[in-house]
Amino acid sequence: MKVKLKRKSCFKQHYLYQNVRPMLVVRALMDLRHQPLYKGVEIDEEWYSHVTNYIQAITEETELLVSEESDKSDNDEPVNPGTIDTMVENGDYVSFAPGEGMRPLSILIDDHAEEKAFPNLFGGHPRKLKDPLKNYSKVIRSELLNSDRRFAADTPNLFFKCKVFVHKQISSNVQIIMRKNKKENLRASDVANSENLTRMIDGDQGYRLLHNIQNSPSHLAAIRKNTFAMVRQLGHPTIFLTISPSESSWSDLLKILYKLRHKIEISDKDALNLPYAEKSNLIRDDPVCATYFDQRFRALFKLIKNKNGIFKEHPVYHYFYRVEYQHRGSPHVHMILWLVNAPQFDPTKPEKTFDACVTLINKYIQCMVSKDSPAYAYSKSKQTHRHTHTCYRSAKDKETNNCRFNIPYPPMKETFIAL
Ligand SMILES: [Zn+2]
Helix, strand or coil, X not given: CEEEECCCCCXXXXXXXXXXXXXXXXXXXXXHCCCHHHCCCCCCHHHHHHHHHHHHHHHHHHHHHHHHCHHXXXXXXXXXXXXXXXXXXXXXXXXECXXXXXXXXXXXXXXXXXXXXXXXHXXXXXXXXXXXXXXXXXXXHHHHCCCCCCCCCCHHHHHHHHHHHHHHHHHHHHHHHHHHHCCCCCCHHHHHCHHHHHHHXXXXXXXXXXXXXXXXXHHHXXXXXXXXXXXXXXXXXXXXXXXXXXXXXXXXXXHHHHHHHHCCCCCHHHHHCCCHHHHHHHHHHCHHHHHHHHHHHHHHHHHHHXXXXXXXXXXXXXXXXXXXXXXXXXXXXXXXXXXXXXXCCCCCCHHHHHHHHHHHHHHHCCCCCCCCCCCHHHHHHHCCCCCCHHHCCCHHHHHCCCCCCCCCCCCCCCCCCCC
């Protein structure tokens, strides 16, 4: 049965549209009625008899159909239709607007909004904590890192949590700014007064209150200013690094994900030999495994910063990095490092600075790897450029194989600095 949920019944557009199995919905309702959050909820008898009649009619219809082609049905699994299970739309659907005419409660006021919005996760039970919104970040952490992955695998719930979290941050920022600017309580009428409003806009208060919200324009502007200040103070950074994960070849991660999903431990070799489709399913279905990349990156970064680590003779004394996500998926880090005693290239006096810079480059960057080296296989599979769609700006580029990074580069006998 096709169901469309609308914001208002007069709207043409729906908000949600899915196929549902009515009997399952009714059974879930019957069950939820006995749970604490749904106590006192009554089922409309008229609606119920209507639904049962409707289902009966459908079942009889399908039984007729099934008996006609009964030889085909040896599939015991219940048919679980997706959003649209056929290309042919017959326009036969039920549509209603459950929230029409109601006054919505803010998700910050309604203590049990999340539990009610996700009966599939909470089963109609409220969280046991007294005031879950007070320690919301702890609640999120505990639910997402739980060995029961139901919360982590539910994408709408992840977004819901994120929304509540950001709402909470913004509302607490608003309160701080209100307290800073006004001796007495600020009322809605104060904001309606254009003089007051202009003063608030001039003080950039609306923009500033986002300063600690990740990836808000105000937050990014602050980071940019800081980085520019670092460049002015410290000079050019020495090294630019990009670090990307290779989840499909991390046997540790695959083993953990496999164990969480199937409750079976597998060996490193089995993990690496999983078919690519299964690996990507494991990784995609658990969005929280981005924290694994974070931990791994931090471990590597410790090694980079360590005085006896990778940059032994030129220890790192300042750095800046930023984590980005490709197509809302894989995270990667862009990083700039300032190294101690690193020579600075001066284009006006190349003869004095060139040699020192080339020595430093040759020390840490190599473009060749010998076939006997243990790094050979790794470099070949992970450090070699492969053309992807980002290489081509237009269809014509793709036809002529015109990579925008101009790769492959012609071989060079020695290092030089191109300006
Ligand atoms: Zn390319």
